[in-house]
Amino acid sequence: MKNNSSVTNKVFVVCNVVFLTLFVVITLYPVLNTVALSFNDGIDAIRGGIHLWPRVFSLSNYQTVLNQQNIITGAIISVARTVIGTLLALVTNALLAYIVSRKRFLFRSQLSLFWIITMYVNGGMIPTLILYRSLNLTNSFWVYVIPGMISAFNVLIMRTYMEGLPNALEESAMIDGANDFTIFTRIISPLCKPVYATVALFVAVGQWNSWFDAMLYNRMNAQYTTLQYELMKLLSSVMQQSGSATTGGNTASAAVTPVTVRAAATIVTMLPIILLYPFLQRYFVSGMTIGSVKE
Numbered sequence: 001m002k003n004n005s006s007v008t009n010k011v012f013v014v015c016n017v018v019f020l021t022l023f024v025v026i027t028l029y030p031v032l033n034t035v036a037l038s039f040n041d042g043i044d045a046i047r048g049g050i051h052l053w054p055r056v057f058s059l060s061n062y063q064t065v066l067n068q069q070n071i072i073t074g075a076i077i078s079v080a081r082t083v084i085g086t087l088l089a090l091v092t093n094a095l096l097a098y099i100v101s102r103k104r105f106l107f108r109s110q111l112s113l114f115w116i117i118t119m120y121v122n123g124g125m126i127p128t129l130i131l132y133r134s135l136n137l138t139n140s141f142w143v144y145v146i147p148g149m150i151s152a153f154n155v156l157i158m159r160t161y162m163e164g165l166p167n168a169l170e171e172s173a174m175i176d177g178a179n180d181f182t183i184f185t186r187i188i189s190p191l192c193k194p195v196y197a198t199v200a201l202f203v204a205v206g207q208w209n210s211w212f213d214a215m216l217y218n219r220m221n222a223q224y225t226t227l228q229y230e231l232m233k234l235l236s237s238v239m240q241q242s243g244s245a246t247t248g249g250n251t252a253s254a255a256v257t258p259v260t261v262r263a264a265a266t267i268v269t270m271l272p273i274i275l276l277y278p279f280l281q282r283y284f285v286s287g288m289t290i291g292s293v294k295e
Helices: 002-038 060-066 073-102 109-119 123-134 152-163 168-176 180-191 192-209 212-217 227-240 256-290
Strands: none
Touching: 002 227, 060 168, 060 227, 060 256, 073 109, 073 168, 073 180, 073 192, 109 152, 123 168, 123 212, 152 192, 152 256, 168 180, 192 256, 212 227
């Protein structure tokens, strides 16, 4: 019996290792292939056959992307909206989550239900545009930040996490004379770092990848363009010129093609998030698991 159990365990371990190895290869291959294409000469890439390593190394694709008009302005605006938008969203969502997580709050159930409804129903694009225009949010930087400060999904995640904290912590603090603001800032918030990191990652990724709001609300104002919007315009341009060996307006000396420029733009887009994620991974995992389970 022991020998059979030992053999079964070894077979399970081998199968598990093989499965996970194949899963990692399948997951990483598209990313590594995109990196290889981004560093490969455009004309040579037309031949195909590039997998994990560039065949003819070239930086012309990145030169094309970085020489795109307004790319620096777009990068600055994207960084600013990501940092400011994430911080403001964390503060506002955390405050609302704390309020609706308190059992003594009278309308906690009704307010939570109202927020859930907003996750499925909205006013539509045209009414939203009219509303933002009436609030003087169009043609301004704050159209990227203010509408996204409150998210029903993020509030519910934080609320669920806060409801899982022991009530004795709040009760003991109230006995010592602490008010709600003190309880929130000195007791609840330090214990909510995992869920804060989780929500921060959600908001930061959304802010960094967003381009549609720039096209819709600030299309005619180049000083408020974003990196993603500029890259989207570049990708649209090179896709339209798929039969050309070089992209219009590009100052790179070497020839590039739409496939390699698209790969370089993809890497530029995803690199900041890839660098940020490892630092938040442990908080992200614990925040999602603990925040979704209640005793």
